[in-house]
Amino acid sequence: MSKSERIVAGVLVVLTCAFSLIALLVRPVPASSPRAQEMRLLTPQQWQGVIDAGVLVGLPRAPIQVAIFSDYQCPACKRFRNVEAAMRKQYADSVAFVYVLLALQQHEQSRWASSFAECALQQGAFETAHDMLFEKQDSLDVIASELAKRLPVSDQNALQVCVQERTQQSSRLAQAIRMADEIGLAGTPTVIVNGTRFVDVPTKAEIDSLVASRNNR
Template identity: 30%
Template sequence: MSLKPPVNKNDHLLGDKEASIEIVEYGDYQCPYCRESHSVMVRLMKEFEGHVKFVFRNFPLKEIHRYAAIAALGAESAAIQGKFWQMHDMIYENQERLNEPFLFTLADELQLDKKRFEADLQSAFLDARIDADLESGIRSGVNGTPTFFINGKKFDGDAADVLNLLRAALSPISEI
């Protein structure tokens, strides 16, 4: 399956926007497998700096993860104040503490405008943004988290498999 829609100006992008390798993850902030993937993706982005652009799209599994939707709203609210990736990382790094009041603790740590953050958590615009991510995931064949796409094609594997694939493809062959 292919990524629908392709990466665009509405996406949260990390890394070199001109990189030839594009990785898109559909994730849920309360999913334990997404938390594991997060640490692998942090390592991957350091190891392949300049070669990879990484995009995160929200796919909160509300039926099984009570705080997934509010966490996605928290990250999107932080994005309005220019701190999406910082909030994204902090949520995954503190996943076991995740609840709505804890998002305000993270907002404080990031020195976000609390009134704006709180108002943005209620924003219909941000709800629509998350719904658009969900819809794009469904149209792209996502049925669980995390799900990865590499250069627009669905990847059958987890973050460790993505890392190993890149190591095999981009690491120089040593002479024997």
């Protein structure tokens, strides 16, 4: 092989290596598949304990029971209300929600807010209080008295006394904490559908998929 031929051969080898390296660098990286939602089945006793600890909104015999552990100062809980609204629109009377009220220690107004909602329940105004508390989530520390005045109840004095008492001690809030510990709750919102707990906050599509799989059994 002549000198010129050897030079050409060497150049070709270098170019081949260079093109191979470029191909490796620009090769698209396959997108990682989304992590599957983890779900855990509660025992019948645990599921009943969750129901007993919460406030039912909807028909008691609705085929889809959605329990939500939530905190009124939890931003993610407020965002999850969009999923709730979509479920109500799709399933109507076939879905009922069980709100299990937690008062996380890092939220200064959370216990007051949970007590306020619980006392509103006694006068038939839970849903209104529930909506007001999430709507005013960012200012609960400055408008607590205003919310109480705006709540349509027949006995404002009884409401105020109840809130003061329940803020100090509430069997319902204590039961919610016990159930949260028993099922290994890691944060809020925690969502349980007919006894099956989503480990992470579910999308509506994930809830729909679980409901469909149960209906097909």
